Amino acid sequence: MTDAATLPAGRARPVPGSAGAPLARALSWLRQRLFASWRDGLLSLAVLAMLGAIAWAIVPWALFDATWSGASRADCTGSGACWAFVSAKASQFVYGFYPRAERWRPDIAFALLVAGLVWLMVPRIPAKVYAGFFMMIVLPVATYLLLHGGFAGLAVVPSDQWGGLLLTLILAVSGITFSLPFGVLFALGRRSRMPLLRWFCIGFIEFCRGVPFLTVLFMAIVMLPFFLPSGTKPDPLALAVVGIIFYEAAYMAEVVRGGLQALPKGQYEAAMAIGFGYWRTMFHIILPQAVRKVVPGVVNTTISLLKNTTLVMVVGLFDLLNIVSAGVSDPLWAGSQAEGYFIVGLVFWLMSFGLSCYSRAIEARFARAERT
Amino acid sequence: MGWLYQGLLVAALAFLASVAVGNLHDNLAARGLKLGFDFLWQEAGFEIAFHLIPYTASDNYWRVFLIGITNTLLVTVLAIVFSTILGFAVGIAQLSGNWAMSRAARIYVEIVRNLPQLLHILILYNVALRALPAPRAAISLGDAVYLSNRGILVPALTTDRPGLLALAILVGLAAALALFRSLTGYAERSGRRVNAWLPALAVLLLVPALAIGLSGAGIGVSVPQLKGFNFAGGWVLVPELSALVIAMAIYNAAFIGELVRASIESVNKGQREASAAIGFGWWQTLRFIVIPQAVRVLLPPLSNQYLNILKGSSLAVAIGYPDLVGVFTGISINQTGRAIEIVAMTMAVYLAISLLIGALINLFNHMTRIVER
Numbered sequence: 054m055t056d057a058a059t060l061p062a063g064r065a066r067p068v069p070g071s072a073g074a075p076l077a078r079a080l081s082w083l084r085q086r087l088f089a090s091w092r093d094g095l096l097s098l099a100v101l102a103m104l105g106a107i108a109w110a111i112v113p114w115a116l117f118d119a120t121w122s123g124a125s126r127a128d129c130t131g132s133g134a135c136w137a138f139v140s141a142k143a144s145q146f147v148y149g150f151y152p153r154a155e156r157w158r159p160d161i162a163f164a165l166l167v168a169g170l171v172w173l174m175v176p177r178i179p180a181k182v183y184a185g186f187f188m189m190i191v192l193p194v195a196t197y198l199l200l201h202g203g204f205a206g207l208a209v210v211p212s213d214q215w216g217g218l219l220l221t222l223i224l225a226v227s228g229i230t231f232s233l234p235f236g237v238l239f240a241l242g243r244r245s246r247m248p249l250l251r252w253f254c255i256g257f258i259e260f261c262r263g264v265p266f267l268t269v270l271f272m273a274i275v276m277l278p279f280f281l282p283s284g285t286k287p288d289p290l291a292l293a294v295v296g297i298i299f300y301e302a303a304y305m306a307e308v309v310r311g312g313l314q315a316l317p318k319g320q321y322e323a324a325m326a327i328g329f330g331y332w333r334t335m336f337h338i339i340l341p342q343a344v345r346k347v348v349p350g351v352v353n354t355t356i357s358l359l360k361n362t363t364l365v366m367v368v369g370l371f372d373l374l375n376i377v378s379a380g381v382s383d384p385l386w387a388g389s390q391a392e393g394y395f396i397v398g399l400v401f402w403l404m405s406f407g408l409s410c411y412s413r414a415i416e417a418r419f420a421r422a423e424r425t
Numbered sequence: 426m427g428w429l430y431q432g433l434l435v436a437a438l439a440f441l442a443s444v445a446v447g448n449l450h451d452n453l454a455a456r457g458l459k460l461g462f463d464f465l466w467q468e469a470g471f472e473i474a475f476h477l478i479p480y481t482a483s484d485n486y487w488r489v490f491l492i493g494i495t496n497t498l499l500v501t502v503l504a505i506v507f508s509t510i511l512g513f514a515v516g517i518a519q520l521s522g523n524w525a526m527s528r529a530a531r532i533y534v535e536i537v538r539n540l541p542q543l544l545h546i547l548i549l550y551n552v553a554l555r556a557l558p559a560p561r562a563a564i565s566l567g568d569a570v571y572l573s574n575r576g577i578l579v580p581a582l583t584t585d586r587p588g589l590l591a592l593a594i595l596v597g598l599a600a601a602l603a604l605f606r607s608l609t610g611y612a613e614r615s616g617r618r619v620n621a622w623l624p625a626l627a628v629l630l631l632v633p634a635l636a637i638g639l640s641g642a643g644i645g646v647s648v649p650q651l652k653g654f655n656f657a658g659g660w661v662l663v664p665e666l667s668a669l670v671i672a673m674a675i676y677n678a679a680f681i682g683e684l685v686r687a688s689i690e691s692v693n694k695g696q697r698e699a700s701a702a703i704g705f706g707w708w709q710t711l712r713f714i715v716i717p718q719a720v721r722v723l724l725p726p727l728s729n730q731y732l733n734i735l736k737g738s739s740l741a742v743a744i745g746y747p748d749l750v751g752v753f754t755g756i757s758i759n760q761t762g763r764a765i766e767i768v769a770m771t772m773a774v775y776l777a778i779s780l781l782i783g784a785l786i787n788l789f790n791h792m793t794r795i796v797e798r
Contacts, residue, residue, distance in 0.1 A: 086524035
């Protein structure tokens with residue numbers, strides 16, 4: 054197929070004749086990258102045919118043969134997807150069982166979240182410290198007050214009526230914003246010189262990393278109430294959020310620890326030499342450098358947290374995936390699994406892929422900053 | 426100063442623990458419960474659809490616990506095998522010089538790893554397996570393996586002395602491994618070319634065959650056959666198990682593919698060029714230069730991924746496969762109310778396996794570290 058020197062990293066192979074005319078260049082590229090030998094050519098054709106067959110099966114199903122409106126599955130007579138199911142249930146997928154008249158409240162919460170994210174992510178907007186403060190303190194408190202209500206004439210909407218994308222975002226955003234700071238604390242604790250603190254942090258981290266997230270959820274929802282004062286009825290959503298934050302904090306701690314270990318000892322010694330204490334050393338010298346080194350790891354943990362939020366369906370919370378599964382069991386729309394899962398997949402894929410693109414952008418920015 | 430902080434930490438933990446134990450005492454008293462593992466000897470009273478060790482509804486919860494563990498381990502092992510095969514293929518395909526191949530592998534990775542594992546499992550179970558035909562019209566692969574909406578049927582090895590056969594296979598495996606090690610060791614010391622695979626394979630097959638032949642145990646292969654509306658014979662992988670294994674293999678293969686790609690790319694390009702310069706071909710370069718160096722980078726994250734597969738197998742509960750979480754943490758808590766004991770036992774099982782594998786990884790790292798002069 055190829056020569057010995059290039060196979061395992063064949064991507065780096067230069068394309069000869071790249072100085073010629075566009076057509077000649079294209080032909081040369083085709084010959085090099087698709088038809089280097091007859092076996093290579095057969096392989097290329099087979100792979101391209103397979104990709105084509107998959108696209109040929111999905112695109113007409115999702116677009117050309119699809120039914121876009123209707124009142125029940127019976128209206129979907131075409132051979133394609135039944136998007137009428139999704140449009141009929143769309144508001145439930147977004148808000149869950151949140152009362153129809155009160156849906157402006159989650160709308161405001163969504164707007165606040167978008168504003169906070171734009172503030173945090175667009176490099177040109179200044180005052181990132183305040184953006185962090187906004188995301189970690191203002192947003193959670195405001196969102197909770199707004200969604201729960203019970204003051205200034207707002208009707209109380211108990212959390213068992215929150216659902217759909219709203220619930221998924223609540224779980225994901227609160228998990229992401231709080232697991233990183235807790236993770237940093239656990240990472241510092243694990244590298245601390247105080248043995249008792251270090252053992253405590255090691256024990257916690259290794260425990261969380263050793264058990265499935267699902268059992269942590271079971272622990273938070275079935276087991277934890279036994280240890281709370283009798284008579285209190287803890288909110289399952291709050292317990293799930295606590296479970297997510299601490300579980301993911303353990304993973305964040307290991308990622309951050311990798312960054313801490315990668316810093317040369319001289320950084321600590323230099324900070325000591327100019328008279329910095331522990332916290333000033335950490336917050337002004339060590340952490341800013343360590344966190345930069347581990348951006349990909351942090352984002353990977355974030356993406357896995359986002360995907361893990363779907364597990365709350367097992368303990369009976371109606372996140373996006375669970376509410377779509379519930380919608381499929383509606384007799385009017387029986388048999389719409391493929392459409393429902395397609396939409397859930399699309400939403401999760403866009404969020405996860407967006408996060409990984411953002412991570413690559415940050416890495417590139419840090420790399421540029423390093424060079425100049 | 427340090428001791429003051431640590432004292433405060435211990436005091437805070439002790440305070441929390443004493444409050445929690447006090448609350449626990451009140452809560453248990455209010456519900457008329459007490460802690461203890463005596464419930465394990467109670468009769469479970471429910472059926473389990475799939476089990477590797479014998480079970481009836483009149484067995485006790487300890488048996489349920491064991492069935493949960495074996496079912497979890499079965500899914501984990503199958504998912505590890507298939508995701509490793511698929512993952513290596515994806516990882517090597519990503520590095521292919523063939524543009525179509527590397528693009529296809531890249532697309533696969535980017536689509537699959539950005540979707541939740543639970544979604545993969547639900548799609549496989551509720552959409553893909555439902556679309557398979559009924560047993561009467563099952564898709565046949567060489568008249569031995571059948572795919573239908575009742576699950577996947579594969580030929581099974583049947584014997585009237587399973588203990589003997591298992592022992593013989595284990596002994597054969599150990600003997601084959603020992604022979605392989607000594608032959609490759611001889612090859613390395615003497616510099617001669619020795620084919621170590623063939624003798625090892627022969628020993629692997631010969632030991633069980635001899636054991637069966639000498640003991641006169643009955644042995645046969647049961648091939649699934651359509652009888653009426655369903656199949657008879659063979660080994661049935663129930664739809665839940667099939668969906669779970671396939672979905673987990675697809676999902677984890679994307680991550681393993683990335684690990685394999687990164688580990689091969691981590692081998693310095695000069696190594697490959699040097700290998701080509703001394704006249705090694707494609708396979709020799711891969712076998713003697715690239716793989717030994719890549720494995721050192723690959724194995725720690727790969728075993729981490731295997732642990733993720735073990736932990737991810739708990740998602741079985743979403744489609745009703747009776748794994749440890751589904752059958753023990755789910756049904757048994759509902760029936761006995763022993764939430765604390767059962768959650769603790771479940772976590773202890775996962776934790777024990779994780780720590781064991783973690784220790785093995787550390788041992789491996791220690792053994793394969795580069796010893797510099």
